[in-house]
Amino acid sequence: MRVMVVGGAGYIGAHVVRLLEERGDEVVVVDDLSYGSKDRIGSAELVQLDCADSSHYPELLGALEGVDAVIHFAARKQVGESVEKPAWYYQQNIGGLALVLEAMAEKGVKKMIFSSSAAVYGMPDAEIVPEDIEKHPINPYGETKLFGERMMAACERAHGLKWIGLRYFNVAGAGAPDLGDPAILNLVPMVFERIVAGKNPLIFGDDYPTPDGTCVRDYVHVQDLAVAHLEALEYMNRCEETGKDMEYHAFNVGTSTGNSVKEVIDMVAKVTGIPFTPEVSERRAGDPPRLIADSSRIREVMGFEPKYGLEETVRSAWEAWQVKPGKR
Numbered sequence: 001m002r003v004m005v006v007g008g009a010g011y012i013g014a015h016v017v018r019l020l021e022e023r024g025d026e027v028v029v030v031d032d033l034s035y036g037s038k039d040r041i042g043s044a045e046l047v048q049l050d051c052a053d054s055s056h057y058p059e060l061l062g063a064l065e066g067v068d069a070v071i072h073f074a075a076r077k078q079v080g081e082s083v084e085k086p087a088w089y090y091q092q093n094i095g096g097l098a099l100v101l102e103a104m105a106e107k108g109v110k111k112m113i114f115s116s117s118a119a120v121y122g123m124p125d126a127e128i129v130p131e132d133i134e135k136h137p138i139n140p141y142g143e144t145k146l147f148g149e150r151m152m153a154a155c156e157r158a159h160g161l162k163w164i165g166l167r168y169f170n171v172a173g174a175g176a177p178d179l180g181d182p183a184i185l186n187l188v189p190m191v192f193e194r195i196v197a198g199k200n201p202l203i204f205g206d207d208y209p210t211p212d213g214t215c216v217r218d219y220v221h222v223q224d225l226a227v228a229h230l231e232a233l234e235y236m237n238r239c240e241e242t243g244k245d246m247e248y249h250a251f252n253v254g255t256s257t258g259n260s261v262k263e264v265i266d267m268v269a270k271v272t273g274i275p276f277t278p279e280v281s282e283r284r285a286g287d288p289p290r291l292i293a294d295s296s297r298i299r300e301v302m303g304f305e306p307k308y309g310l311e312e313t314v315r316s317a318w319e320a321w322q323v324k325p326g327k328r
């Protein structure tokens with residue numbers, strides 16, 4: 001297959017690019033390199049453009065020549081920033097996706113895998129979250145992901161787009177030491193950043209209604225998540241070959257198990273061997289106490305099973321940190 005990976009030079013995208021290349025697909029990466037970097041994509045073809053900039057639309061159309069499927073990662077992903085700059089988040093995330101979908105329609109490219117997020121659920125009223133629960137995102141970031149899914153559903157009705165939205169839970173780790181998360185936005189890299197600077201890690205609140213009082217999340221290894229994208233593509237191809245309609249479009253990607261902030265920080269202590277004492281600070285606004293994926297749908301429909309647990313996730317993140325410490 002020839003696959004266009006939009007945002008393929010970023011953290012998750014680069015893992016998928018590497019897997020596609022390893023299995024012999026032709027890959028064209030479209031990325032503005034605002035966060036991503038060229039040294040993550042090996043020998044894959046790069047078309048450097050900003051998909052959310054309509055003046056780049058002609059080059060986007062050109063990059064779609066001969067493409068069978070698109071995997072769309074390109075998006076802004078800082079929840080707090082999305083609250084401060086909502087219009088810009090809509091322009092970037094929804095505007096970018098809209099131009100990609102428009103270009104796909106113009107070129108007759110029918111298959112799309114989209115990076116969605118557990119942020120579509122907001123504060124779900126369930127211990128373990130199934131895809132069909134009501135969705136009330138609580139910030140513009142989550143809204144852009146939910147509206148992205150709706151936009152693809154509309155394109156399906158209008159001109160037969162085949163699409164899958166993968167709703168990522170808490171992504172961490174590295175599939176190879178040179179593919180670590182370059183951002184310091186999430187728990188694991190934020191803890192690393194503090195402890196290598198000789199500071200204690202911070203726990204944002206320990207009075208939540210959870211077993212140890214700290215928030216519980218479903219941590220999924222980025223390599224497992226990357227594999228889920230390939231399985232989604234194969235599922236789409238299988239449906240096409242057998243003439244079957246896709247029964248579902250949205251799939252949670254998680255492990256169906258939760259770990260508390262304290263458990264993650266304890267794992268960082270074990271893996272790094274660096275001595276520290278976690279400090280409890282204020283709760284962070286907008287944190288649900290618990291967010292765990294019901295991942296039965298992706299398992300049943302695609303046969304997806306995560307291979308890695310928390311220790312491997314944190315260990316791989318730490319190995320990657322040695323190669324290239326995270327930076328925003």
Ligand code: UFG
Nearest residue numbers: 117118119169185186187190202203204215217261284287
């Ligand atoms: N946390 C700390 N200390 C830190 C950093 C984080 O206690 O130094 C806590 C947070 O308060 C939260 C947990 O660790 O309880 C996980 O926080 P992250 O920032 O790593 O992840 P979130 O669950 O807030 O957000 C993630 C993604 C978002 C996505 C969301 C979906 O980063 O992009 O899941 O629910 F929107």
